[in-house]
Amino acid sequence: YHHTFFEMLGNWSFDDYFKAETIDWAWQLLTDVYGIDPDKLWATVFEGDESDNSEPDHEAATLWSKLTSLPKERILFCGKKDNFWEMGATGPCGPCSEIHIDLGPDRCDMKHIKGHKCAVNAGCARYIELWNLVFIQFNRLQDGTLEKLPANYVDTGAGLERFAAVLQNKKSNYDTDLFMPIINTVSEMSGRKYTSNLDSKTDSAFRVIADHIRTISFSIADGVTPSNEGRGYVIRRILRRAARFGRVLDMHEPFMHKLLPVLVDTMGEAFPEIADRSEFVSTVIEAEEASFGRTLDRGLEIFASAATEAEKSKDKIITGENAFKLYDTFGFPLDLTGLMARERNLDVDNTAFDELMEAQRARARSAQKTASLAMSLSGVSLPETDDSAKFESDTITTKIVGWIGDGTFEQKGTLK
Ligand SMILES: [Zn+2]
Incomplete structure (x- = not known):
């Protein structure tokens, strides 16, 4: 479910509405507007924390009971980790209230784990967080204590991809209409079928490509081009990883840039810049794919033999020398080598690589x-x-005519 690019929905209040309106409106949107069955929804509120003397958020819990049809047993008090938001060590902060949805027992992906019990915040895929409502009402001081802010603020956040999956009744964000048009285009280009299987290596190549084309295109449209440094290198790494997953689908020619039209189709209305700059974005991507493509296939062969060598070794580790050769000669970012290594249950000697x-x-x-x-x-x-x-002698007497001192040629002075 992890994306390198996602769309965050939210609403904000600056000293205007507070907890009651936020809870009421979130509930209305989910149940009345989106038509989600209220019996599937749960809410969590902050349980308080003794270490910093903060109180449980009874105010929010009471509002959930008063304003919605949620029974008491589906309003849970939870700890700091999930239900308290802080910007940093000091500054504005406050309790959160999260809305979770129960997708049913079939969706649990931790059944094989002994002692696992499905529950909100228990980590399985049955309960997922839909929306986080943050109530910013405190200021944390240097000594760690909380003081009340002179005004109250609200900041809520919900992932569009997750909303889409729930509303379209899909198991994965990738099966929604946000990604499927891209995946279908990759399928046409590669002649391979996408089967929505989370464990399939081929399917995961489709998903990686569909995710990465969004990140790369938006970054380039915003002015970040692939390079060897900083944010440019982040984009280069993501693009190269996508190119390598193209090889998993047997695509050996530049293909990512050909996804621009379908990306513009799905996202161009909400983000006109992606439509306006699509030609530029496409050119940049194609050039980068072409340059990496020249060394990618040979690099994959080198990786395969390095991996075979590592499999035979005692500690199942790809040597720093091999990882460095892949980086230096074939343009494989270290994290790409690491990812391919993990696919074969191997590690990479990062320390030797760094040296x-x-x-x-x-x-x-x-x-x-x-x-x-x-x-x-x-x-x-x-x-x-x-x-x-x-050629004639071991020792010779000679005369110094000059020397380079602090970057300049000197002929006078003292040679130390
Ligand atoms: Zn479970």
């Missing part, structure tokens, strides 16, 4: 130094050196 990376940086720095030494001799005219003596 090789550092050594390469040091070499680059000293190469730069040598280059700058040569630069400092430009414009200096020196007599040609007669070095024939090196």
Whole structure:
């Protein structure tokens, strides 16, 4: 269910409405407007925390009872981890109230775990969080204590992809109309079928590509282009990972850029910038795919033999040398090598990789130094050196005509 790009829905109040309206409206939207069966919904509120003397949010619990048809047993008091929002160590913060939905016992994916009992916040897929209502009413001071803010604020958040899956009665966000048009296009291009199976390697390639094309396209449209540094490298890594998953579907030519039309179809109305800049985005993606594509297939062969070697080794680890070679010669970001390693139950020696990376940086720095030494001799005219003596004798007496001091050529002074 993890996405590299998602759409967050929400509503905010700055010193205007507070808990009562937020709870009432969230309930109305889910049950009256979206038609979700109220019997499937649960609410959680903050249970308080002794360590910082914060009180349980009885106010929110009472409002859930008063304003909705939720019975008391489906209003749960939960801890700080899920039900208290903080921006940082200090500053505005406050209790949250979450709305969860029970998707039914069939949806539990932890049945095989001994002692597992399906419940809100128990970690299985039967209960999922739909909406988080954050009530910002405190300010945390340096010494950790809470003081009441002079005004109350509301910040709520809900993932569109998850709402879509619930409302369209799909098991996965990827099966909704947000992703299926992209997945269907990939299917047409590759001639492979998508079967909505969460354990299938081929299906997960479809999902990765459908997720990544959104991230890459929006980032490029917003001005982040693939590069070797910072946010540009994040985009490069995501794009290269998508290209590699294309190989899982037997697509060996650049294909990601061909998804732009379907992306514009599904998202262009809400985000006109993606339609306006689609030609530019497509060109950037194609160039990046083409450049990585030149080394990708050969790199995959190198990876395969590195993985076979690792499988035979005692600690099942891909050497730093192999990971570095894949990075340096074939453009495989370390996290891509790591991901492919995990698919084969192997690890990567990240420490050795980092050492090789550092050594390469040091070499680059000293190469730069040598280059700058040569630069400092430009414009200096020196007599040609007669070095024939090196073939004849072990020692020789010679005369120093000059030296490079602080980046400049010197002929006078004292040589220390
Ligand atoms: Zn369960």
